[in-house]
Structures are given as structure tokens and as C-alpha cells.
Amino acid sequence: MEAIQTMADMAARSEKPDVLFWVGCAGSFDDRAKKITRSFAELLQKARVSFAVLGQEESCTGDPAKRAGNEFLFQMQAAMNIQTLNAYEVKRVVTTCPHCFNTLKNEYPELGGNYEVLHHTQFLQKLLDEGKLKVEGGAFKGRKVTFHDPCYLGRANDEFEAPREVLRDLEADLVEMKRCKNRGFCCGAGGAQMFKEAEKGNKEVNIERTEEALDTGAEIVAVGCPFCTTMMTDGVKNKEEEARVKVYDVSELLNESTRS
């Protein structure tokens, strides 16, 4: 990976990137999600996209606080982030986290933050369509892959096709789970559940979903959200299937199959 530019670096040189890569908290701090961040950054570099990150100037979008009921904290976070983003005159944002994506796209405009916001799978699909990224080697050709829809990309924002198109470009054998697209079943992490123990029940949500993914016979569970990654990976481990079934973000699969 080449050196990552921050908005501050570029501003110091009076430069502006075409797009801001919003990394998100999981993408910055969670060891598993950091790999996804790196693979997406590598893809951007391969496609010669002019991009930068906020680095230390990035802060939580406020999504988990808002879904937990703390509107005040959410709006404080939003106000600070919008100030930063507007100071850099950001026009386009791409993010690997559907929760950041949803909040930036749907909840920031009313608070003064108006940007074109894309989920990384949408961005990657565009790069593939424009020929800026080319699939080579066919590492996943014919391999059975199932895609788990993140709620905040799918149902919340009606984007079901972009990640699937990327997978089709990999010539993977895309198999669907019983519940998919607008009927996709949650991984169990949304609405701030990621940060607390689940209420008493007879099963964990991620186990239910993992069983469904395993039922497809897929060897790869493709995801598009760092929280889904955690939940599905934990689920596969719980089912003791980690030797046979891997959980990967769509960008990791694409990064494996492209050269600069």
C-alpha cells in the first residue's frame, strides 16, 4: 500500500482529492476491520483514484448514539464532523461502513452536511464499470459465494445490487440465502446492539443468520459491513466451520483479484 494522504496533508499543498474515504471507527480501530480498510484503500490506489482520509480529524458519525436514543450526542458529533467536512469543502464521500453511509447520506444533510455519499461497494462497482479496475486471475471463479445484505445498505437504503454486481464480476458462483435482499436477516449488531449483550432469548441473532449462510453450502460469506464481518465470523467460529467457510468483505475479494 502506498502512503495514505490526509485531507490536512493535501490542504497544506493546496490540493483537493476527488473523494474523501470515510474510514469509520471499526475501520480505524478493529483489527479485522482494519484489513478491510487497507484492502479498499489499495483498490482506490490501483484505480488511481484521488482520495484522502480525515485521519485524526475523523470522529464517530454518532450513529450508535442516535440508535441508542441519545440524539443530543449524535447531533454534537454531527455538528463537529460537518464543520470539519465543510471546512475541507468535501463534495464526495465513500465509506466501508453502511452505518456511517446511512447517517452521512440521510441524516447529515438536514444539519448542514450535503455530500454525495457512496458505499464502497457502489464505488467499486463504478470503478469496474468504468474499466478503472480489472478483474484478473479469476481467484474466485466458480467458487460458491453468498452475500449477506447489511441492513443499513439494503433495506435502509435500497441498495441490493452493487455488491452482487462486484461478485458477479469476480465470476463467483453467487448463491442466495433463503432470506436475502429486502428480506435479508440482520446479523444482530445494528441499533447499537454491537455494544451490549443481547436480551434474553433462545438464540443469538448471528447464529441464526450464520446457519442460514452455511445452509447455502457457500465457502465464502461475503459481507459489506465491518459489524456484519464480526458477527458472521463469530457465528462461523461458533459453528466450528472456520476451516471450511471464510467471511470476507466484498472489497477484500476484489482486491485479491485485481492488480495495479
Add this chain to the structure above:
Amino acid sequence: METFKMIEIACFVLALGTAVFFFQKNAGRIRRNIQLGRDVDRSDRSSERWKIMGRVALGQSKMVARPVAGFFHIIIYAGFLLINIEVLEIFIDGLLGTHRIFSGPLGGLYTAAIDFFELLSVGVILACLVFLWRRNVQRIKRFHTAEMRGWPTKDAQLILYVELVLMGALLMMNAAESKMEETIAGPFAISQHLGFVFNGWSQHALHLAERGFWWLHLIGILAFLNYLPFSKHFHIILSFPNVWYSKLDPKGSMGNMASVKEEVEKMMDPNADPFAAPAEGTAEPERFGAKDVFDLHRVQLMNAYTCTECGRCTSVCPAHETGKKLSPRKIMMDVRDRLDEVGKNIDKNGEFQDDGLSLLDDRISREELWACTSCNACVDACPVAIDPLSIILDMRRYLVMEESAAPQELNLMMTNVENNGAPWQFAQADRLNWAQD
């Protein structure tokens, strides 16, 4: 006009008047209850709203997501809409003392129309039987969850039985008609095969039977109309407006609280005077979030009266599917039942007298609220665009912003967001470490 006809018209007018009077009174109560909610502006983007109403309410687009229930529901729905044309004739006949007034002007077309209605009514009877089968023999899981015990299940069964009686009365009325000597219409497609029931009856008896079934059908309809305000079946009235007023923004958009926005703007404004007295005439600030039905907005309250307890929301809820207490349908039923309770309180006392009860805790527990993953599956599944998630989130807002009563782990998460800009305890300075590793 003969005296008998005069009496019959008088009875009709009395029955119709009584039914309309009580229906508008009880429907008016529901309307008043809905208006107890907070104001919400959903009058924007009207062309989009008409379209979605056409597609989802009129076109039943979401019903067919479950093909069996969707198919049979469309038959009952079509029956309800189209057979009402015959009911129009019944009303005109009732008022004027005429008999099958449309048969003269329509001629052959009249028989064709009644044939069609009869076929439809057989469809409705079949659909009701299928639905009774699904509830009682097949015992589909979503009809038998905890919140369905008692009245909700009886309500559902009763509706199906009443529909069977109404359709039966219609067919038998036509059957009697077709056996009469001085008939002016018929025989009709289905009812002619039911005529055997009246074999050997005198003309006078046939005439009485025809009248009897005419009255049974009419009284049935009027009684059913008055049953609606006390039943989940009120959805036949509210589904259309409910879809029209639904949220058009992406489902993921939760909406920003205007009152908080004002506060945050003041905090961020270096020129704002923190000690300034509120401007003259400033209203008492509203409660943050929702503790009781008064704190919800009117569309949310309309949602509650629109719900017909089909349970599609609950059957797709990840929390419910994994044995947690949360059921989005129960949330809607709880809101409606609490609102009814508040309404009765107002009817009795003139205005609401504090009863020491609230939607939160007395009906919806905190455990239910915290089990939600905000995945929007319930919102997507609802055939009439009800949004249980918005109510859950508004109640969380109350818990956190008024009571500071979040689960301890969430308090930790929020402290982290506040102090280091991430839900975990990592230093903001380490945000770019992924690029160096």
C-alpha cells in the same frame, strides 16, 4: 303504497340512521384519539404519496410478498370493493321501496353483473375458509404468539365468520329470488344451484325468505360497520390514508429532533448568551422522546389503529425470531390499547386525568425496547406501511434523554463517543494507525 312497504321503508331508514349515527360517533372517537398525538407534517411530495397509495394500498403490492395470504386477501378485498355496488342497490331499494332497481335500466347487463358478484362471493367464502384453516388447523405460528391470546384471536375469527354470513345471505337472497314466479331478474350463475333449498315452498314463503335474507345482509353490513371501530378490522378504513401519510425518506433515515438541533446550534455559537432568558411566549419544551401516547406523532398513532395484527412484522423480526420479548406487532397493539384507554379516560372526565399509567413500563417493557436491532425488517414487511421502529426509537430517546436509563454497556459506549470520538476506548490520535501497520 301499501302499508307493509311503508313500514319496511321506515325500518330501513331507522336501521341505516342508527348505524350511521353510532359509526360516526365511534369513528370520531378514533379520530380524536389520533389527534392527541404531536403534529407532524406529511403533506409534502403529494404526487409521490398518491402513487405509493395506488401501489401499496389500492394495488396490494406488499400483500403478495406472501403469495397464499396475498392471493386470498385480494379476493376478499375485491369482493369488498365490488360487491358494494350491489349494496348500493340494496340501499336505494331500501329507501325507495323498490325491488332491484338497477335490473330495469341495465337489462341483460344486470344479470351478468350479479353473476360476477356471485362468483366473487363464492371466492370470498373460499378465502374465508382458507383463512380459518390457516388460523385453526394449520395454526400458522405468527397467529399464535403471546399477544394474540384472547380477544385478538376472537376478533380475527369473528370477522371471518361475519363475512361468511354476509356472503351466504347474498347468495340465498338471490336463490329465493330465482325460485319466485314474478321474478324480475335471474336466475344467476351460482344461486340457481342453491334454489333446491326452497323446493316445495309457497310463493308467499319464498317472498318472505327473499326479504329475510335481504334484511340479514343489510343488518349484517350495518352491524359490521359498527363493529369496525372496536376491531382490528378498522384497517379497511385507515389503510389508504395510512399509506398516503407514510414516511417517504429512505427507511434508514431516523429524522433529526428539531428541539435538539436548536440546542446544539446554540452551544456551537460563540455569540450565544448561555444565560439569556427564553423569548416571551416560548412554549414549555416538549418531552424528549416518547413515554406515553401523547409523545408520539399522529401518523404513529394512526399506524396503531391501522394495524390488523397480521404479524408479518413479528415473523421477520430478528429479536423475536431468536426468542427475545420484542414483537413489533405487540408494540402497535400496545399503542392502540393505551390510546383507547386514554380515550375512555377523556370520555369519562371531559379531559385527560392522570391515571398514573403510561405506554412505557405499563405496556411496553424496557427489555422489549432494547432488544431491537433497528434492522427495518418489520417496516419493510408491513403491507400497509406501518413503522413500529420509529416508536421503539422514540421510546429509547425518552429512556436515554429524560431518564438516563440506558443499559450500562451503552452508557460506556456513549461515554467513549463523547470523550474519544469512537464507541470503543481508543485514542483519536490512533485513527490512522491502519495506514502504518
